[in-house]
Amino acid sequence: MDLISSTLADDIGTITLDHPAKRNALSAALVKGLLEALADFAQRKARVVILRAASGAKVWSAGHDVGELPAGRRDPLGWDDPLRHLVREIEQFPAPVIAMIEGSVWGGACETVLACDLIVAAPGASFAATPAKLGVPYNISGMLTFLNAADVRIVKEMVFTARPITAERAEQVGLINYLVPAAEIDAFTLDLARTIAGNAPLSIAVMKEQLRILAGARPMSPQGFERVQGLRRLVYDSDDYLEGIRAFQEKRKPVFRGR
Numbered sequence: 001m002d003l004i005s006s007t008l009a010d011d012i013g014t015i016t017l018d019h020p021a022k023r024n025a026l027s028a029a030l031v032k033g034l035l036e037a038l039a040d041f042a043q044r045k046a047r048v049v050i051l052r053a054a055s056g057a058k059v060w061s062a063g064h065d066v067g068e069l070p071a072g073r074r075d076p077l078g079w080d081d082p083l084r085h086l087v088r089e090i091e092q093f094p095a096p097v098i099a100m101i102e103g104s105v106w107g108g109a110c111e112t113v114l115a116c117d118l119i120v121a122a123p124g125a126s127f128a129a130t131p132a133k134l135g136v137p138y139n140i141s142g143m144l145t146f147l148n149a150a151d152v153r154i155v156k157e158m159v160f161t162a163r164p165i166t167a168e169r170a171e172q173v174g175l176i177n178y179l180v181p182a183a184e185i186d187a188f189t190l191d192l193a194r195t196i197a198g199n200a201p202l203s204i205a206v207m208k209e210q211l212r213i214l215a216g217a218r219p220m221s222p223q224g225f226e227r228v229q230g231l232r233r234l235v236y237d238s239d240d241y242l243e244g245i246r247a248f249q250e251k252r253k254p255v256f257r258g259r
C-alpha cells in the first residue's frame, strides 16, 4: 500500500502524505516513500517541491511513529532514524521545498515542516512540538531546526508546553510564510511554486545550500556536544521516557516522576 503519492508537472513536484489511518505518522515505511519521491524529483531536476497532505486533512502528520521508538537504552532520534534522514534530505534537496499545511502537525512532523524552505498554512492548521509530552530527549540538530525557524522564546514555549500553536499565531511570529484560506491554498501554493520554478534553478540551488551551511554554523565545542549527549542518555534511559511511550500506547495521560 502506498503511503504517499507523488507527481511531477511543469518542473513542480508534489508529494502527498496519504496514510490517514495512522494520521500520516512518519513511520519508516512512509519516510522511505518520501525519500524515494525526493530522490526521483532530484534526478528529474524538479525546480520546486510541494509537500502536502490530502485536501481537507484534519491531521497533516502525527509525527514520528511512536510505535517505532526504541523502548529505552537507545537514542530515539539517532543519526539513522528515518525522521533524521527526512529532515536532512529536505534541507539538502537542490531546490526549494514548500510545506502546504492543512490540519495539525505534531512532533517530528513539526520539525520536518520547519525544515522546509517555505510554509503555507490554512486557518485551523496548528504546530506542536511534543518531546516533553512523550518524555523524549530531542536531538541537537532537531533543536537547531527549531532555532533556525523561530525566535528562541517561541521555541521554548513550543517545546516546554508541548501545546499546539495556531496557524494565525504562527504567522504572527514568523513561523510560517503565508496564511491562506483553505479554498485558495492549492492555487496560492501552485502560483508560488510556479514563480520559483520560473527563476534560475542553479542560482536558487546555491543560495539554498549557502543558507543551509550558514544556518548550521553554530558553535558547539566537542565538550559541549558530549555533555548534551550524556544528558540525553539520562533521559532516554529514564522511567519517564518509557512512561511517555506506554501512556501513548495505552491512550492515557502520562504520569512523569522526574526519574
Ligand code: LCV
Residues within 6 Å of the ligand: 021, 022, 023, 025, 059, 061, 062, 063, 064, 065, 066, 067, 069, 106, 107, 108, 109, 129, 130, 131, 132, 133, 134, 136, 138
Ligand atoms: C503512531 C499514531 C500516531 C503516532 N505514531 O486519531 O517530537 S517527539 O520527540 O515527540 C517525536 C518522537 C514524535 O514526533 O513523537 C510523536 C508525537 N506525536 C504526537 O504526540 C501526536 C500523537 N497523536 C495524537 O495526539 C492523535 O493521534 C491526533 C491528535 C494526531 C489525532 O487524533 P485522532 O483522534 O484523530 P487517533 O488518536 O485515534 O489516532 C488514529 C490512529 O493513528 C495512530 C493511533 O495510534 C491510532 O491508531 P489505532 O487506530 O490503531 O488506535 N497514531 C496517531 N498518532 N505519532 N501511531
